[in-house]
Amino acid sequence: MPKTFTDIPLTRPATPLLDSIHAPADLRRLAPHRLEQLVDELRAYLLFAVGRSGGHFGAGLGVVELTVALHYLFDTPHDRLVWDVGHQCYPHKILTGRREALTSIRQRHGLSGFPKRSESPYDTFGVGHSSTSVSAALGMALGARQGDKDRRTVAVIGDGAMTAGQAFEALSHAAHTRANLLVILNDNTMSIGHNVGGLANYFARIWASKTYIALREGGKKVLSAMPAAWDFVRRTEESMKNMVSPDMLFEAIGFNYIGPIDGHDLDELTATLENMRDLEGPQLLHVYTTKGKGFAPAEADPVGYHALNKIEPKAKVEVAKPAKAKGPKYQDVFGQWLCDMAERDPRVVGITPAMCEGSGMVAFRDRFPDRYHDVAICEQHAVTLGAGLACEGQKPVVAIYSTFLQRGYDQLIHDVALQDLDVTFGLDRAGIVGEDGATHGGVFDLAYLRTVPNMVIAAPSDENECRQLLYTAWLHQGPAAVRYPRGTGPGAIIEDNMTPLPLGKSRVLREGKGPVTILSFGALGEAAREAGEALDATVLDMRWVKPLDRDAILGAATSHTLLVTLEDHQRMGGAGSAVNELLMDEGVVMPVLNLALPDEFVHHGKREALLADHGLDAAGVERQIRDRLQRLDAALPNRA
Numbered sequence: 001m002p003k004t005f006t007d008i009p010l011t012r013p014a015t016p017l018l019d020s021i022h023a024p025a026d027l028r029r030l031a032p033h034r035l036e037q038l039v040d041e042l043r044a045y046l047l048f049a050v051g052r053s054g055g056h057f058g059a060g061l062g063v064v065e066l067t068v069a070l071h072y073l074f075d076t077p078h079d080r081l082v083w084d085v086g087h088q089c090y091p092h093k094i095l096t097g098r099r100e101a102l103t104s105i106r107q108r109h110g111l112s113g114f115p116k117r118s119e120s121p122y123d124t125f126g127v128g129h130s131s132t133s134v135s136a137a138l139g140m141a142l143g144a145r146q147g148d149k150d151r152r153t154v155a156v157i158g159d160g161a162m163t164a165g166q167a168f169e170a171l172s173h174a175a176h177t178r179a180n181l182l183v184i185l186n187d188n189t190m191s192i193g194h195n196v197g198g199l200a201n202y203f204a205r206i207w208a209s210k211t212y213i214a215l216r217e218g219g220k221k222v223l224s225a226m227p228a229a230w231d232f233v234r235r236t237e238e239s240m241k242n243m244v245s246p247d248m249l250f251e252a253i254g255f256n257y258i259g260p261i262d263g264h265d266l267d268e269l270t271a272t273l274e275n276m277r278d279l280e281g282p283q284l285l286h287v288y289t290t291k292g293k294g295f296a297p298a299e300a301d302p303v304g305y306h307a308l309n310k311i312e313p314k315a316k317v318e319v320a321k322p323a324k325a326k327g328p329k330y331q332d333v334f335g336q337w338l339c340d341m342a343e344r345d346p347r348v349v350g351i352t353p354a355m356c357e358g359s360g361m362v363a364f365r366d367r368f369p370d371r372y373h374d375v376a377i378c379e380q381h382a383v384t385l386g387a388g389l390a391c392e393g394q395k396p397v398v399a400i401y402s403t404f405l406q407r408g409y410d411q412l413i414h415d416v417a418l419q420d421l422d423v424t425f426g427l428d429r430a431g432i433v434g435e436d437g438a439t440h441g442g443v444f445d446l447a448y449l450r451t452v453p454n455m456v457i458a459a460p461s462d463e464n465e466c467r468q469l470l471y472t473a474w475l476h477q478g479p480a481a482v483r484y485p486r487g488t489g490p491g492a493i494i495e496d497n498m499t500p501l502p503l504g505k506s507r508v509l510r511e512g513k514g515p516v517t518i519l520s521f522g523a524l525g526e527a528a529r530e531a532g533e534a535l536d537a538t539v540l541d542m543r544w545v546k547p548l549d550r551d552a553i554l555g556a557a558t559s560h561t562l563l564v565t566l567e568d569h570q571r572m573g574g575a576g577s578a579v580n581e582l583l584m585d586e587g588v589v590m591p592v593l594n595l596a597l598p599d600e601f602v603h604h605g606k607r608e609a610l611l612a613d614h615g616l617d618a619a620g621v622e623r624q625i626r627d628r629l630q631r632l633d634a635a636l637p638n639r640a
């Protein structure tokens, strides 16, 4: 049995066997009896490294044995191994030549927190958004049919990721194509305890049927002893399955289902994978694991230890809690607002696609359970569920990360906006998110929402503005989105009262005497204000991206020689684009400086550092405005 640790080692543990593994080929040279030691050393190093770097934690601990077994039995990277979501990939990265680099994970210029094709040939597919692994692996398996026919393809997908529609689309197509594909369902439902949806209950039921496992145990022992009798025993197994779990979901789809087996029992894992490795057609191996396995506090609190904060040497182990924050996190401002609204109005319904904690909805879940819906990783469904609720006169609020709303974009257009239904979107993680990097960047929502008729979009500049604009958006009859960033704000005083703000109207942050007006959209308001002080510029907190405050913009245009727009979003299609369009429509020709993100992906690092990298901090804003003014002076020497 694997070792269980109770503390995070603050100094590097001795890992002599692990240190000899520079690539899976080294691992595959080990005798089987060495693997247990490797597992313990790998887990010890993982604890140490994530303690140093912070990052995703529980999921990786849960797949240490599985990762060792897969790289041991499959000829990676020739055989393709695709991880779903990818937050569990740290053991994979350690075994594939990135052991020493692991302490740089999620840091600027360090390893990505997810598999990334440009980082390693062993990272066969870039992930971060869940439920893509089976589709990608199927593509690779079908690609192998055209070329390298002996290549094997494996997808490792969690029980949560398996709840998303795309996973079933891919399973169904895999069965149709009869592709040689092994899907490993990494099911830690029992350790999580609160996954939602029929699928979670389904898995739990299988797990609970001890009879099934006992029968399986017997069957498998026969299997491993008598490979030649595989077909005969298999027919026995079929009847056994029907006897114990008639509704074998995956068999019904067309997969050969094997399991469930213990994903921490290396002997069982390797024996079963060896049996399955060269089976023809779509195979599904169901393994049970414990999220946080091998670290007692994480086993006890797998949700809390989903991610770990970087541990300062003297600090005790902490789950991912923020460093000293100026004020509440925006997610908690949202959560408090939602509870306050639910108290006032019975029509409030809260919806989250599997991000209850991250969206600040724990209190709402506990206080208003009958108006709370965690729909699992089903963003498309979450949006249309909101539309359906609105049809019945409810006032649904869909709490969803900006990046994950991308999954429900058609539903937003087709089901909500086109029917002008009254759904409010709390768009968290809007803007640069930081350590999660490009896969999670919330930097496209203004572009993808602005273009949708009937949508209104607010971008609050601080915590109180967030509360008031959420209230205003919720009161608005029709689809409304309020975007706010990951983490904390500038520490504004949050008023208990909620006051509807005028739709499409901005507010003046400072009146300046200089030639510049800064139009600030959203959470960079402090940077705008500081740069405005240095430049004696007028600074407007625009509050709304759609509709724009036309009068304020045209007023600024007539009284200033340079308009600056500032936003935490891609330049293309963002708020600055909206201002440019307005000026063009009004026939106003004047210098405009759009400060936003360039047409490239922003990779992982600290949010504040990445904003500064892109000139979106106060110094960067001031610098760019001064540069532009100098260029204007040079171009228009008699500029007033």
Ligand SMILES: Cc1ncc(C[n+]2csc(CCOP(=O)(O)OP(=O)(O)O)c2C)c(N)n1
Pocket (backbone or CB within 6 Å): 059, 062, 085, 087, 088, 128, 129, 130, 157, 158, 159, 160, 161, 162, 188, 192, 291, 353, 354, 355, 377, 404, 407
């Ligand atoms: C499309 C999408 N929605 C939401 C998330 C956020 N998310 C990351 S991990 C996770 C849970 C995944 O559960 P599971 O697949 O069972 O993996 P486990 O964490 O249990 O190992 C979620 C919802 C995501 N990465 N992608």
Ligand SMILES: CC(=O)[C@@H](O)[C@H](O)COP(=O)(O)O
Pocket (backbone or CB within 6 Å): 085, 087, 128, 129, 307, 358, 429, 433, 436, 486
């Ligand atoms: C892997 C994944 O998608 C989530 O765990 C995500 O990393 C959570 O992001 P936050 O830490 O911003 O809640």
Ligand SMILES: [Mg+2]
Pocket (backbone or CB within 6 Å): 158, 159, 160, 186, 187, 188, 189, 192
């Ligand atoms: Mg899981």
